[in-house]
Amino acid sequence: MIDIAKIRTDFPILSRQVYGKPLVYFDNGATTQKPRCVVESIADEYYSVNANVHRGVHFLSQQATELHESSRETVRRFINARSITEIIFTRGTTESINLLASSFGEAFCSEGDEIIISVMEHHSNIVPWQMLAARKGVTLKVIPMNDKGELLLDEYESLFSEKTKLVSVTHVSNVLGTINPVKEMIATAHAHGVPALIDGAQSVPHIQVDVQDLDADFYAFSGHKIYGPTGVGILYGKGQYLDQLPPYQGGGEMIQTVSFEKTVFNELPFKFEAGTPDYIGTTALAKALDYVSAIGMESIAAYEHELTTYATERLRTIEGMRIIGEAERKGSVISFLVQDIHPFDMGTLLDRLGIAVRTGHHCAQPLMIRLGIEGTVRASFAFYNTKEEIDSMVTAIERVRKMF
Numbered sequence: 001m002i003d004i005a006k007i008r009t010d011f012p013i014l015s016r017q018v019y020g021k022p023l024v025y026f027d028n029g030a031t032t033q034k035p036r037c038v039v040e041s042i043a044d045e046y047y048s049v050n051a052n053v054h055r056g057v058h059f060l061s062q063q064a065t066e067l068h069e070s071s072r073e074t075v076r077r078f079i080n081a082r083s084i085t086e087i088i089f090t091r092g093t094t095e096s097i098n099l100l101a102s103s104f105g106e107a108f109c110s111e112g113d114e115i116i117i118s119v120m121e122h123h124s125n126i127v128p129w130q131m132l133a134a135r136k137g138v139t140l141k142v143i144p145m146n147d148k149g150e151l152l153l154d155e156y157e158s159l160f161s162e163k164t165k166l167v168s169v170t171h172v173s174n175v176l177g178t179i180n181p182v183k184e185m186i187a188t189a190h191a192h193g194v195p196a197l198i199d200g201a202q203s204v205p206h207i208q209v210d211v212q213d214l215d216a217d218f219y220a221f222s223g224h225k226i227y228g229p230t231g232v233g234i235l236y237g238k239g240q241y242l243d244q245l246p247p248y249q250g251g252g253e254m255i256q257t258v259s260f261e262k263t264v265f266n267e268l269p270f271k272f273e274a275g276t277p278d279y280i281g282t283t284a285l286a287k288a289l290d291y292v293s294a295i296g297m298e299s300i301a302a303y304e305h306e307l308t309t310y311a312t313e314r315l316r317t318i319e320g321m322r323i324i325g326e327a328e329r330k331g332s333v334i335s336f337l338v339q340d341i342h343p344f345d346m347g348t349l350l351d352r353l354g355i356a357v358r359t360g361h362h363c364a365q366p367l368m369i370r371l372g373i374e375g376t377v378r379a380s381f382a383f384y385n386t387k388e389e390i391d392s393m394v395t396a397i398e399r400v401r402k403m404f
C-alpha cells in the first residue's frame with residue numbers, strides 16, 4: 001500500500017496554491033514534480049562535489065565520475081539492461097531518438113528503405129525519421145489504429161517488406177493512454193529480421209520496464225517525466241547494434257585519440273557522449289529512480305490504475321463527455337472533450353480553479369488528423385495524485401460546462 005499523505009510531503013510544490021486554490025497537478029505526462037531528494041541532490045553535488053567528470057586526476061573529479069558512473073548502473077538496474085555499456089546518457093527522449101535516427105540511418109539505411117512507425121507517435125518519433133527520409137530517400141510506413149485507439153496488428157504485420165530496416169513505436173500513447181503490446185510487436189519485427197526502438201517516455205514512469213524481457217533493441221526515455229531533473233534522458237541499445245553505429249556528435253569524451261590524420265573513437269557508451277555530460281543531472285536522476293524503486297513500480301502501477309479507473313468512471317457521469325482513447329489496456333492518461341467546448345477554453349477555466357491539465361494536440365498532430373479533432377483536454381496522473389483531486393476536477397468541469 002502506498003502512503004499518499006506521506007509521499008505528498010516529499011513534493012513541496014504539491015502544497016502550493018494557484019489563484020488562491022489548492023494546486024491539482026494533472027499534467028504529469030508533460031513533466032512530473034520532483035521529490036526533495038532529487039532537488040537536494042542537485043544542490044548537494046554542486047556545493048560539495050562539483051568537478052568535471054572522466055578527465056581529472058584530482059579528488060573531486062574522481063568523486064564526480066564515480067557518482068556519474070554509478071548512476072549509469074542505477075539506470076541499468078532499473079530497466080534491467082545487460083550492461084552499463086548499453087546505457088547512453090542523452091538530454092531526453094527527443095535527443096535519444098534523434099541520435100538513433102542519425103546514427104542508425106547513417107549505418108543501415110539507403111534509398112528505398114522503409115521504417116515503420118505508428119499513427120499515435122509523438123512528433124519526436126516522427127520528425128527525426130522524416131528528416132532521415134529527406135536525407136536518405138527512406139520511406140515511412142504508418143501502423144493504423146481502430147477507433148478505440150488500439151494499433152491494428154494485422155496491418156502492422158503486412159507493412160513489413162524486404163526493405164524494412166527498423167520499427168519505432170511508442171510504448172504508451174501520451175494522448176490516448178493506450179499501452180501498446182510492444183513485446184509482441186518486437187517479436188513480430190524480429191521474425192522479419194528487423195530491430196525495434198521503443199519510445200518509453202510515457203511508460204518508464206508508470207510501469208515496470210524490463211528491456212531484456214521485451215527484447216527491445218533500443219529503448220528511449222526522459223528523466224524529467226520520472227521525477228528526475230530536466231536535461232537528462234536515456235537511450236538504451238543492445239551492444240551488438242551500438243557497436244556498429246557511428247557516433248552522433250563529435251568532440252571531447254567520445255574519442256580515444258585524435259590527430260589531424262586520424263581519430264579513434266572511444267568505446268561504448270562514451271562513443272555517443274560527446275562533451276561534458278550533465279553529471280549533476282545524472283546523479284539526480286539516479287536519486288529519482290531509487291525513490292520510485294523504494295515505493296515499488298508495481299505498487300505505483302496498481303495505484304495509478306486505480307486512480308485512472310476512478311477518474312474514467314467519474315468523468316463518464318458528466319453530460320456531453322467524450323473520452324478520447326478507450327483501449328483495453330491504458331496507462332494513467334485520459335484525454336477528453338466536453339460538448340463542443342474548445343479544449344483551450346476548458347483548460348484555461350480549469351486552471352482558474354487550480355487544476356493544471358494540458359490542452360491541444362499534445363505534439364501528435366497526425367493522430368489528431370486521424371481522430372478528426374483539433375485537440376483534447378488531457379489529465380495525466382502520478383502516484384502522488386488522489387481521488388479527492390479527481391473529485392475536484394470533476395466538480396470544476398461541471399462548473400465550466402454550466403457556463404457554456
Ligand code: 7TS
Nearest residue numbers: 029030092093094122124174199201222
Ligand atoms: N515521446 C512521447 C510519447 C512523449 O510523450 C514525449 C513528451 C516525448 C517523446 C518527448 O519527450 P522529451 O522529454 O524529449 O520532450 N510528451 C509531452 C507531452 O505529452 N506533453 O508535453 C510533453
